Amino acid sequence: MVGRHARYGRRAVWTALGALALAALPPAASAAPPPAPAPSAVPSSDAGRAPAALLRAMERDLGLAPGRARARLVNEAEAGTRAGLLRDSLGDRFAGAWVSGETSAELTVATTDAADTDAIEAQGARAAVVARGLGELTAVKERLDAAAGRVSTAATPVWYVDVRANRVVVQAAGEPAADAFAEAAGVDRADLGVRISAERPRLFTDLVGGDAYLIDGRARCSVGFSVTRDGQEGFATAGHCGAPGAVTTGPDESAQGTVRQSVFPGRDMAWVAVGAGWTATPDVRAQDGATIQVAGSVEALAGASVCRSGSTTGWHCGTVRQHDTSVGYPEGTVRGVTETSVCAEPGDSGGPFLAGAQAQGTTSGGSGDCTRGGTTYYQPVNATLADFGLTLLTTSATTKTPAPQESAAGDAWTAGRVYEAGAAVSHGGVRYRCLQNHQAQAASSPEATPSLWRRA
Template identity: 75%
Template sequence: MVGRHAARSRRAALTALGALVLTTLPAAAAAAPPPVPGAQPGAARTVGAGQAPAQMLRAMQRDLNLTPGQATARLVNEAEAGTRAGMLRNALGDRFAGAWVSGATAAELTVATTDAADTAAIRAQGAEAAVVERGLGELRAVKEKLDAAAVRTRTPETPVWYVDVKANRVMVQATSERAASAFVKAAGIAGQGVGVRVSPDRPRVLADLVGGDAYYIDGQARCSIGFSVTKDDQQGFATAGHCGTPGATTTGFNEADQGTFEASTFPVKDMAWVGVNADWAATPDVQAEGGEKVQVAGSVEALVGASVCRSGSTTGWHCGTVQQHDTSVSYPQGTVGGLTETTVCAEPGDSGGPFVAGAQAQGTTSGGSGDCTNGGTTFYQPINPLLSDFGLTLKTTSASAGTPAPQDNAAADAWAAGRVYEAGATVSHAGLRYRCLQNHQAQGVWSPESTPALWQRV
């Protein structure tokens, strides 16, 4: 277990991965290209986790009840775990059933597999192995049936459903067992191990009509700016789709004209972007506490169990942890899929605001339940699908001038800055082949040979 070893042992396991990860896998794994031996990925350095801003570390200490040393160690451990999990995901193929981190400093990485023969290879990577019944692909197929059923029979009594990788099953949150049973039956998945969590919570989107900071839509509803983005020569920002429809105008916190919603999707997804006028400039900044700012360096997706912090115009800067990805939420306005559930609190007006993990952009606030007095649950729209769907480039500290706009993921085999890559995707670069380890938008300085935390030579 990683949590029982010193940091030096964990680094040694990372260095040895290329030589060890496939040595004990069964013959069925032969189709998966073996990792190439090489230097330790150095994920913390690559994604900036080792240089976290003081504002983030202070908020993590407050909201996650950590010491200063634990907060710093947690970000480094989470970054390294993401790379190790990506390598094992590629090696295990269809047998991969999910990964998550745990412990106060996220020092314990667990990787689930459907084949006990993979245990030695997983442990050689410094992770704990969980042998389970269903692969991640099978679980997602079950959840997709719930998504389809929600289109036909959406009900407020079953507002949330998701893949729970830790429990190796699909979960339905409902106001009663009866409501959950009816939903499962309508989806045709009775007897497929779907779990039920009974809760009175009914998530709602977090826009409101109260004046304050951030930006206003058509002079009335208030939401929060997410991340600065660019498209060709147009600057703007990503935000929540439920905040405005295409063509809606926005004004800024200073009541000055700001921009126009260029594209918006809600429900199904909860994403939008606003193009701004020449009075506003895109920056990699995110508001933290006391008027201070943190900056984003990229959009590498955090694992389940990882720490995340959120900024919003109503409640400011708060932190928590990722509970699960690929969550579907039935709001009163319709169902939204592909969200990430967190323990971070939020309130009306925080919608559209940014979630960050270390120096990496994660997503924009969608909705939730509870508040920042008593605690609650908040969902965010992951940033990478938003960037890909709308053809946007995230404004970051690491993006070099002239970074090209994103391209169609299927349009070319060659690696390109600005394109959004999902774990498992393969590219060619400088005459070599690489496989993606973690979901992210490629930055101009993140070419595959220079970012072993994100790309594995095949």
Template identity: 65%
Template sequence: MATRQVRTARRTALTALGALVLAALPSTAAADPTPAAGPKPSAAQTLGADRPSPHLLSALRRDLGLNSQQASERLVNEAEAGTRAGRLRNALGERFAGAWVRGDTSGELTVATTGAGDVAAIEAQGATAKVVRWTLAELRAAKRRLDTAATRGTTLDTPVWYIDVAKNRITVEATSRSAGTAFIRAAGLQGEDVGVRVTAERPRLLQDITGGDAFYINDSARCSVGFSVTRGEQAGFVTAGHCGSPGATTTGYDGTAQGVFAASVFPGKDMAWVATNARWTPTPDVKAQDGQEVQITGSAQALVGASVCRSGSTTGWHCGTVQQHDTSVSYAEGRVDGLTRTTVCAEPGDSGGPFVTGAQAQGVTSGGSGDCTRGGTTFYQPVNPILGDFGLTLTTAAAQTAPGAQEDGAEAWTAGRVYETGATVTREGVTYQCLQSHQAQGAWAPAGTPALWQRV
């Protein structure tokens, strides 16, 4: 109870401070300050990977078998690899076939291409080059054919399918080889490089406000808070769509009325946001361990192979590794596309809780298999699509500024907008190309964040 009181007092102070800061901001975007002389901030500095919280380091030591120095090195190397991967993706264009990090302290980056002539350029960026058969665009097209086939029949015997960029193929997880083969045939992909992995595990939804706190739906089912957000003047938080339908009421961890599901999508996607009443103050905090918290500064998407940690109201704070993005999962309650697959454990009640890499928001817990005693696989709904689809702004520890304006008829960089890798914007008359998928923060204007934007 004492910890909660301290947290409430701090939130009140932050709210008052935030009101003073917002009152001082102009109603239109101010010009970017002239970049200071000297080196630009590194990717690790921009994303906060060079100053991880001790609670994040502690969980990485426990769950990935690292010491403090190794955990710190891994976070910095993974942040730097994300920027280099973005630059190479933009340079390779349609030949790009995926990127991933090794999944250890080295942060060794591998970039795949279908063009043998790209090897020298990839290696010049300090990455390992891999020449493969299929482009990422071709793999995504093949996966969409599986998605389409799944709408025509049951997929309970083929509960998971995803793009495995490291193996340059589509993988179908099935309860039997014959079931997997039949699903591939139904999609018209027989004879192509689609693999079947036989497994007895079936993912289940983990259903049973700092991110990770418990909340209750219609005074019964329990889920976990994801990340604090705002939509205009309305505050709230994101969570999993399967936790509640639009209009469902919520109660907070302390038993008081909290809010209502303003929007929810499940199946297809697993995303929702809860609009909270005036009693609840949004913060950039995610609950870690021992009553401590980690602050979120943005939502730059982590590479495959990167470390990732999760908070939940059942099992608390656990870490693991990103395995694949763009995964489809067929739960008994319906299919969900676009999830990220991880090695982090989770249990019922953890649903909707936040996944973070360093200080970057990644997504909210959807479902999985296994538990936190013997380990397991957990899937999360990426946060950037939630923010974009519902028009939400992530609450971060970074300062916010007003949106940008149109410049010469071109799309201007705008704080609060979600940008995908490869998107182009203008800012102060200069054109930039996005290096890592993220929601733009006021403190992340392109001129000062070469980790996220490349001048073209």
């Protein structure tokens, strides 16, 4: 199988083909919050079985003591479930959640109403009472997103909702640049925090041929995750790596594919349909030739650990800093990416990010490098799967998950469909509500996965 050729070494990610303080506002009036369910220990089934290669890389890049990485993964997975339960209970008062601590993954949940404190603490989490809910903060960011289409963002290349600070933050070359961006967006300058930095994110594409895969014989990128659509195998990768119709080639000339769909800028996502020379697997190339098998696509919380594979720099780990980040690259603005502390370099674009064995996204770009450290952004994989109608290839079932199908009921739980936190479905005559963003797998129906679904 092409994906198993060891002679290309750790850089041959193509072989893995899936182997791979705002102004204070009064809290919104609200009814007394419903009681939260008692804390429940339902860690992701794969978190406690993480491969040794992943654990060693986490210890190296996160400075963890030997043996502590596995506990961190288990605690982060369990915190994600509790955060989902609280998000569902708090509704519009929910203002974000994050984890902290070397291995304890202590959960903090923010709310706009101090009356929610007892319910949050009943779930074993810290409560943070803040001025604005997540919806209000997102609305401010969306105004900046809209302005980015009209004005240059060269001096303000990054902006995001910082749930820990309960404000929208703009990375800018200086205060005047932030002032101008706020004015262009019609946003009160007092509503923005500013992170002063001269760094300018760039795309991680390398125009030098090498391993991984080439686009039209010149630009080099990295394979992301194996996917299927209507029986056609392929892989998800970065949109800036190739336009629709571009031909992709691995070191073996028979390993060819074609970019079927690609979006950049706006998003940074693409999928490549492959021919007989490629073999799709649920693997991701890790350290020292090891592979990790993808089990699903449950989205990690801010503060959680993530690891990345790329054809230039191999396997590196860090943490999620911010979700729903907008980045103004010289080539155009990309919205909805996730900012991490993981390093990357040119040629790593398109490669996979994992949280344990859960797919997170594909490398977009960033700043810095893997010698001095850096920042990297990834395109969330669930958005790619949903927008292109793709099914992630995983090990959660003995057969590939079927493509999503429309149901007569409209809201019936369906394997292959991407669900966002808060979505309501019917399954087996019971109503359920989604706790964490993920693509449904055939072997993970709501009653079997209390970490992802609760009875409504």
